[in-house]
Amino acid sequence: MKVKVSRKAHFNAAHRLYRKDWSDDKNNAVFGKCNNPNFHGHNYELIVSVFGEIDSETGFVVDMKVLKDLIKEKVEDALDHKNLNVEVPEFKELNPTAENISVVIWNKLRTHIDANHELEVKLYETPRNFVTYWG
Ligand code: NI
Numbered sequence: 001m002k003v004k005v006s007r008k009a010h011f012n013a014a015h016r017l018y019r020k021d022w023s024d025d026k027n028n029a030v031f032g033k034c035n036n037p038n039f040h041g042h043n044y045e046l047i048v049s050v051f052g053e054i055d056s057e058t059g060f061v062v063d064m065k066v067l068k069d070l071i072k073e074k075v076e077d078a079l080d081h082k083n084l085n086v087e088v089p090e091f092k093e094l095n096p097t098a099e100n101i102s103v104v105i106w107n108k109l110r111t112h113i114d115a116n117h118e119l120e121v122k123l124y125e126t127p128r129n130f131v132t133y134w135g
Contacts, residue, residue, distance in 0.1 A: 004120075005061045006049040009071045011080035014039040015096040039083060044101070045124035046075065048109065052117035062117065074108040098125040102133040110135065 017034040018027040027035045034040070048071055050062045082088055084096040090104045102123040113119050120134040 001054050002052060003054055003061050004049050004051040005064070005067075006047050007064060007067050007071060009046040009048065009076060011044050011046070011076050012041060013044060013079050013082050013084050013096075014041045015084040015091075016040070017095050017097060019095070039085070042125050044079075045127075045130075046071070046105065047122040047124075048075075048105075049120040049122070050113060050117045051120065052114065062114070070109060070112050074112065075105050078108065079105075098123050098129065098131045099133075102131050106133050106135060 015034075016036060016039045017031040022030075048067065050067065052061050054061055079088060079101075084091045084101070088096075088104075091100070094100050094104075102121045105123065106119060106121045109121070110119055118134065120132065122130060122132045124130040
């Protein structure tokens with residue numbers, strides 16, 4: 001029997017969306033307010049889901065305590081209250097869109113999740129805008 005279990009988490013972070021190789025006009029046209037040179041913040045809501053067989057001994061797919069600590073260590077400690085462009089190495093050359101942030105989070109977690117389990121990352125940049133990545 002396969003079940004998907006999910007854990008919610010939260011972090012605040014600042015970012016700016018732009019490309020160094022584009023003109024100011026083009027950056028403004030494509031990224032609008034998100035190209036503010038002084039950065040701006042979001043309250044990101046994260047849902048990490050693990051899909052797999054229920055362990056016959058524990059009755060768990062994954063130990064929620066372990067998943068909680070993993071998200072804290074790998075995601076919250078790395079991203080919370082950070083300027084993503086300036087302080088997070090993965091975004092030195094990568095635009096910190098919700099899409100790219102979800103892929104970065106997935107990559108940070110994947111090696112720590114049982115290889116037999118599927119991993120899904122859902123990231124809300126605003127209550128109405130969210131992206132989903134599952135590898
Ligand atoms: Ni933004």
